[in-house]
Amino acid sequence: MTAWRLAPVYVAVAAFAIAVSIPGGDPDTYWHLASAKWMVEHGQLLRADVFSSTVTGAPYSVGEWLGELVIYGAYVLGGWVGIALLRATLIAVGAFFITRVALRAAPAPFAVAVTAIALALSEITWTDRPQLFTFALFPLLLELLVAARSARARLLLAVPPLILLWTNLHGGYALGLALVAIFAVEAILTRRNALPFAAAAILALAASFIDPGSLGLGAAAAHAASPPRFIVEETPPDVLRPAGFVFALFGLATLALALARGGALLDALLLVPLFWLGLSAQRHMPYFALAATPYIAAGLAELWWRWRPRSRFALPRLAIVGVGAGLVAMVAASVATAPFAPVETQYPTAARAKLAETSGNLLNEYDWGGYLIWRVPERPVFIDGRLFLFLPDVLTDYEEMVFMRPRWHDELDRHAIAQVLLRTDRPLVAALRDLGWTVVSEDATAVLLQRPSR
Amino acid sequence: MRPLLVVPLLLAGLAAFAATRAPVSDSDFFWHLAIGRDIAAHGVPRVDVYSWTVAGKAVLPDQWLGELLLYAAYAIGSWSGTIALRAVTVGVLIGVVVWTALAERPRRPFIAVLASLPAIGISRFAWTDRPELFGLVCFAVLIALLRAVRRGSLTAFALCVPLVLLWANLHGSYALGLGLVLVVALERAVVDPSGRRRYAAVAIGSVLATFVTPAGLATWTSSGGHFLAPPRFVQEEGTPDVATLPGILFSVALLASLATAMLAPRTRRRDVLFEIAVLVPVAFVSLTATRHLVFFPIAAAPFLSSWGPDAWNEGVRTLREGWGDVLARMNASWTRGSRAQRDPRPYVAEGGTREHAMPLGQLAAEFAAGVVAIALLIAGIASSPREPDLSSFPIAALPQLPAGAGLLNRYDWGGFLIWYAPATPVFVDGRLFPYVGEALDDYRAVIGLHPDWRQVLAKRGIRTVLVAPSDAIAVEGVALGWPILARTPEWVMLRVP
Numbered sequence: 003m004t005a006w007r008l009a010p011v012y013v014a015v016a017a018f019a020i021a022v023s024i025p026g027g028d029p030d031t032y033w034h035l036a037s038a039k040w041m042v043e044h045g046q047l048l049r050a051d052v053f054s055s056t057v058t059g060a061p062y063s064v065g066e067w068l069g070e071l072v073i074y075g076a077y078v079l080g081g082w083v084g085i086a087l088l089r090a091t092l093i094a095v096g097a098f099f100i101t102r103v104a105l106r107a108a109p110a111p112f113a114v115a116v117t118a119i120a121l122a123l124s125e126i127t128w129t130d131r132p133q134l135f136t137f138a139l140f141p142l143l144l145e146l147l148v149a150a151r152s153a154r155a156r157l158l159l160a161v162p163p164l165i166l167l168w169t170n171l172h173g174g175y176a177l178g179l180a181l182v183a184i185f186a187v188e189a190i191l192t193r194r195n196a197l198p199f200a201a202a203a204i205l206a207l208a209a210s211f212i213d214p215g216s217l218g219l220g221a222a223a224a225h226a227a228s229p230p231r232f233i234v235e236e237t238p239p240d241v242l243r244p245a246g247f248v249f250a251l252f253g254l255a256t257l258a259l260a261l262a263r264g265g266a267l268l269d270a271l272l273l274v275p276l277f278w279l280g281l282s283a284q285r286h287m288p289y290f291a292l293a294a295t296p297y298i299a300a301g302l303a304e305l306w307w308r309w310r311p312r313s314r315f316a317l318p319r320l321a322i323v324g325v326g327a328g329l330v331a332m333v334a335a336s337v338a339t340a341p342f343a344p345v346e347t348q349y350p351t352a353a354r355a356k357l358a359e360t361s362g363n364l365l366n367e368y369d370w371g372g373y374l375i376w377r378v379p380e381r382p383v384f385i386d387g388r389l390f391l392f393l394p395d396v397l398t399d400y401e402e403m404v405f406m407r408p409r410w411h412d413e414l415d416r417h418a419i420a421q422v423l424l425r426t427d428r429p430l431v432a433a434l435r436d437l438g439w440t441v442v443s444e445d446a447t448a449v450l451l452q453r454p455s456r
Numbered sequence: 457m458r459p460l461l462v463v464p465l466l467l468a469g470l471a472a473f474a475a476t477r478a479p480v481s482d483s484d485f486f487w488h489l490a491i492g493r494d495i496a497a498h499g500v501p502r503v504d505v506y507s508w509t510v511a512g513k514a515v516l517p518d519q520w521l522g523e524l525l526l527y528a529a530y531a532i533g534s535w536s537g538t539i540a541l542r543a544v545t546v547g548v549l550i551g552v553v554v555w556t557a558l559a560e561r562p563r564r565p566f567i568a569v570l571a572s573l574p575a576i577g578i579s580r581f582a583w584t585d586r587p588e589l590f591g592l593v594c595f596a597v598l599i600a601l602l603r604a605v606r607r608g609s610l611t612a613f614a615l616c617v618p619l620v621l622l623w624a625n626l627h628g629s630y631a632l633g634l635g636l637v638l639v640v641a642l643e644r645a646v647v648d649p650s651g652r653r654r655y656a657a658v659a660i661g662s663v664l665a666t667f668v669t670p671a672g673l674a675t676w677t678s679s680g681g682h683f684l685a686p687p688r689f690v691q692e693e694g695t696p697d698v699a700t701l702p703g704i705l706f707s708v709a710l711l712a713s714l715a716t717a718m719l720a721p722r723t724r725r726r727d728v729l730f731e732i733a734v735l736v737p738v739a740f741v742s743l744t745a746t747r748h749l750v751f752f753p754i755a756a757a758p759f760l761s762s763w764g765p766d767a768w769n770e771g772v773r774t775l776r777e778g779w780g781d782v783l784a785r786m787n788a789s790w791t792r793g794s795r796a797q798r799d800p801r802p803y804v805a806e807g808g809t810r811e812h813a814m815p816l817g818q819l820a821a822e823f824a825a826g827v828v829a830i831a832l833l834i835a836g837i838a839s840s841p842r843e844p845d846l847s848s849f850p851i852a853a854l855p856q857l858p859a860g861a862g863l864l865n866r867y868d869w870g871g872f873l874i875w876y877a878p879a880t881p882v883f884v885d886g887r888l889f890p891y892v893g894e895a896l897d898d899y900r901a902v903i904g905l906h907p908d909w910r911q912v913l914a915k916r917g918i919r920t921v922l923v924a925p926s927d928a929i930a931v932e933g934v935a936l937g938w939p940i941l942a943r944t945p946e947w948v949m950l951r952v953p
Contacts, residue, residue: 191779192774192777192778194778229699231697238696238698240688240695241695241740242684242744250743253739254736256714257710257713257714257717257735257736257739258736260714261717261728261732262728264718264721265718265719267719273714274711274714274718277711278711282699405928406905406932431907432907432909432932436935436936
């Protein structure tokens with residue numbers, strides 16, 4: 003079984019190779035980059051909006067400032083290649099640690115197989131945003147806590163600094179705090195290492211306040227309890243689609259194995275709330291899958307051994323070397339052929355040049371806000387993926403206009419909209435064409451309409 | 457030991473009473489009623505006669521019996537008859553759910569009620585006047601039968617065949633029942649190999665029973681279509697949202713089941729496969745659409761009633777292992793008095809549901825509970841709303857509706873128009889599946905002002921639109937100066953020039 007100790011490294015390398023070959027192009031990447039760029043250029047934290055025409059100067063959270071700076075640093079150093087390498091590295095870190103956690107609970111073949119499926123599910127969150135840090139740090143913290151629970155309580159010393167770092171990287175630190183709290187509750191209830199775990203939880207909580215503009219635990223909880231459903235990743239899982247189906251498989255496998263073999267108090271404390279979190283929004287599904295991986299792998303192994311009690315999973319050394327060489331070749335091929343430039347076919351690329359030539363207030367598609375902030379910085383956006391900044395008034399006005407609710411015309415005038423850049427099938431586009439707005443640019447993706455001169 | 461019927465009867469009566477409080481108002485009810493009327497008058501319809509967009513197109517009579525029942529209730533007692541049918545159905549549903557949970561622990565009615573609460577709460581969202589409610593009762597009865605099968609009753613398993621037959625003629629949700637019968641038959645065959653032939657016979661009988669409907673083989677297409685490709689734009693077919701009240705109740709049942717399964721002691725090897733066979737598929741089906749959420753809490757109620765207290769005791773035991781000395785010092789009397797201390801062995805359900813001689817007092821209590829339940833039902837029906845609540849429908853537009861083809865109506869109002877304006881065929885209505893494809897695409901193109909909306913308007917020959925004032929087509933129509941035939945804050949009727 004010794005050879006299987008390399009499994010975390012192999013899984014991490016495979017994850018790296020896959021992650022580096024995924025093209026970027028997430029709309030939020032752009033405004034994160036723009037925010038970091040502004041901070042570097044001005045030598046200060048960005049504490050107010052500078053990108054929109056609707057909420058200019060409005061204060062907003064800079065809780066992810068460090069995450070944004072790290073991503074921007076990667077961009078400055080290596081352009082889109084740098085971002086792709088950072089992405090792949092963070093995913094590899096997450097893959098490495100979740101495999102280690104699974105290996106603690108189950109024999110390697112089961113641990114690796116279930117980890118691979120969990121990682122495949124998590125692919126929906128592999129976008130170039132600070133949430134990548136949460137993807138890496140969640141398994142790392144889980145590994146730390148599991149190891150500390152086994153016999154190495156001194157490892158808990160690393161928890162508060164880790165939470166401090168995480169808090170400044172991404173709002174998902176709340177998940178880390180919840181993880182620490184769960185282990186602390188279990189330790190207290192069973193009275194095993196209660197003091198160190200409780201102390202770690204308290205110190206971690208204190209560390210989470212050391213952030214210039216943290217989202218705050220209350221806001222994080224409110225966000226989880228009432229996600230903005232009009233954003234796709236914030237909608238509930240659809241179990242009839244691939245990612246939702248895999249998530250359901252994890253949930254139902256956990257339920258079936260719990261019925262078949264029970265579980266420890268920690269399993270219940272950990273998996274029950276994370277299952278709920280996964281059910282609450284698609285973007286949270288991977289965290290349940292990652293946390294359930296050791297439990298499911300151990301359960302499957304137990305069932306396997308009931309069926310085939312004499313099974314051994316030894317690997318010939320040659321196979322290990324062969325797989326290692328294959329993975330190295332895979333990484334080399336992925337890096338060499340990766341589409342490092344972001345895919346921007348879903349954006350209004352044709353309208354870019356025309357936008358730069360025009361002026362006045364622009365009403366843009368929500369999903370294109372980030373792209374416009376980065377690619378056409380001279381034109382402030384109406385709305386973009388920073389969402390909370392625009393709640394509730396701007397978003398309401400946006401919907402009123404784009405979906406042609408009764409006050410759409412008044413809102414268009416009130417905001418003095420000079421150009422409209424929307425998808426071609428929006429109701430407003432049809433109405434504005436009827437009203438004689440000029441088509442400045444149009445392709446299959448977008449249409450840019452100019453208000454007629456009075 | 458047979459569980460006392462007092463608690464199920466009282467809760468059934470209360471639920472029936474509560475079900476009479478709401479007036480008839482569901483849009484889909486009206487087209488079900490119209491179909492029921494046509495079945496009573498002309499037999500089972502095979503083609504559409506209510507719309508002008510898919511007129512003459514084949515329709516599936518997959519809920520014909522449920523529709524006939526709804527119409528019969530209406531024909532006998534008008535709107536009060538409809539409410540009475542609803543109340544009786546809800547009462548039976550709740551009574552069966554609680555009884556099934558109680559049958560797992562006949563001496564612990566409080567636990568049974570607690571375990572049934574998510575199911576009772578979430579079923580409230582299905583208390584509509586539709587065949588769906590009959591399907592829910594069938595599901596609850598099936599769960600009761602299957603749990604009796606687990607306790608060794610072959611008769612209960614045999615009863616699944618007529619239940620599936622009835623269900624297949626009442627509502628499309630029979631497919632879930634059939635699936636469960638097949639899975640449990642397989643599970644029984646594994647647990648009890650000597651009875652394989654009998655289990656196979658029930659499974660085959662149940663499959664064949666689903667073909668004994670006017671729709672024949674086609675009845676499977678409706679259920680399959682709904683299950684595999686639910687129309688997400690219909691609210692009740694949307695993905696389940698745990699931030700809503702039905703979603704919260706569902707997740708309480710699901711997560712309580714998961715926690716219970718994890719914490720309960722491992723002494724139920726005989727039961728394990730059965731619980732997996734029932735709970736896991738039902739959990740998946742529940743996750744597919746909002747309207748399916750209700751199934752899991754119903755299936756989980758007897759499980760929670762049976763395993764829940766053991767899981768709780770295990771949790772208390774764990775706590776006592778860690779903190780026993782401290783608790784002892786604190787003289788925690790509740791710990792000493794708990795069942796965990798008195799009887800640390802997990803509860804094992806007794807075999808069979810054979811009746812034993814019951815004391816006269818218990819029979820009298822059950823009789824009294826039955827009388828109270830019936831009294832509640834009668835009182836509820838007597839004081840129920842006499843007329844339907846049509847406030848969400850364009851009732852004032854009815855006199856001005858043009859006869860014949862040409863009206864584009866809002867999807868939600870189709871059923872209402874079918875019943876109240878039979879001379880004006882609808883563009884679309886809640887039957888949905890006949891419209892999937894061109895008719896539905898055209899409806900969405902016009903109402904959402906898609907780029908081709910003008911072409912659709914011309915192609916279809918739409919002469920009048922009856923929509924909400926906030927719909928894009930209404931806003932655009934008003935802006936274009938289309939004549940407003942009538943309007944209120946809730947609806948607007950425009951003539952297309």
